[in-house]
Amino acid sequence: MDKKYELIETVYRNFYRIKALKDFQLITGEIVKKGDLGGVVNGEHNLSQEGNCWIEFEARAFDNSTVSGNAVMKGDSWAKDNSIVSGNAVMKDHSCAKGDSRISGNVIMKDRSLAFDNSTISGNAVMKDYSCANGNSIITGNAILQEDQCIKYGTVTTDLFGTKDWAGALYAELGVKPENNKIVLYKSVWSTDDENVFKSDYDRNFLYKIGETVVAENVDEDIFKSCTDGLHFTSLEFVNCYRGDTILECEVEVPDIVTVQASKVRARKCRVLRVYKEE
Structure with missing residues (x-):
């Protein structure tokens, strides 16, 4: 040769x-x-x-x-x-x-x-x-x-982006699958004097309350942006990468997802379920 x-x-x-x-x-x-x-x-x-x-x-x-x-x-x-x-x-x-x-x-x-x-x-x-x-x-x-x-x-x-297949993207990036068009995700936040109220790391005036639905004040609808306006979540695998002293377990409906990228989810709203406690 x-x-x-x-x-x-x-x-x-x-x-x-x-x-x-x-x-x-x-x-x-x-x-x-x-x-x-x-x-x-x-x-x-x-x-x-x-x-x-x-x-x-x-x-x-x-x-x-x-x-x-x-x-x-x-x-x-x-x-x-x-x-x-x-x-x-x-x-x-x-x-x-x-x-x-x-x-x-x-x-x-x-x-x-x-x-x-x-x-x-x-x-x-x-x-x-x-x-x-x-x-x-x-x-x-x-x-x-x-x-x-x-x-x-x-x-x-x-x-996945072009088709806005967020259910597929959730599994491909985070290894989680929605049930009944809903997905449980996690968020790092800061505690307050009220055991049921927590502060966002990005905006300390934005509050998450256990049992309530939280709606983003502003949402950037551009699916190609990850770090912009909206509520941000991830899986348990990655949640410790973010700042906070408490992890919240939140439920997000798939139609309320704006984008899934960089191992996180940006959404318009969520329901705060509970404080996550490692078993």
Whole structure:
């Protein structure tokens, strides 16, 4: 087999820049010319000599990661750890594959999107806008991940944002499923002198009262924004990431959800059920 590239030593030990030994065309349309310099690798195990796969000048593949098939890495994208990038996948714009993630098919990763843990990205999936896939999640079919979506559970095959499939998004991001079109979520708040009244961390004048329905004073209806006006909730898995001395258990109706992203839910209103006490 004729090699398509060779390794050029750099000033750093065990880091090599690749140099093309022949002309070939990338799946993205660019022509790699003999003598062109590509990205940086730890060794030939990072980039297959077969197919038209390539790592462009600003991209990197380190550790035990592999790039094969016709996959292309561009624009300061990274593959590291034990990740595999194959098929016709394209990574660009600071996107990253790490852990034991698998990127294949016609996948496009861009805009600082991230795949890690044991996630699998395949089919015609697109990841963009700081989205991430982790855990044992499977992103496939015509899935689109965008705007800080962080998928950890199950399989996603569609555009959850585009279809406003909040029930699907609740499971994909938080691992929880609605019952009777309602979902129990959690919120960190601050206690007051009244054991049944609690203050929002964001607005200490906004109160949550046990047994009452709380309605947001202002709601930003833009589904692509997570940190904006509305009531914010998450699952027990993530609630301790937020400030407060008390955790409230709240019931949210799915039609009252504005968006689900960045492992949290933004809604128009909720019913405050009780103070959560760890068993």
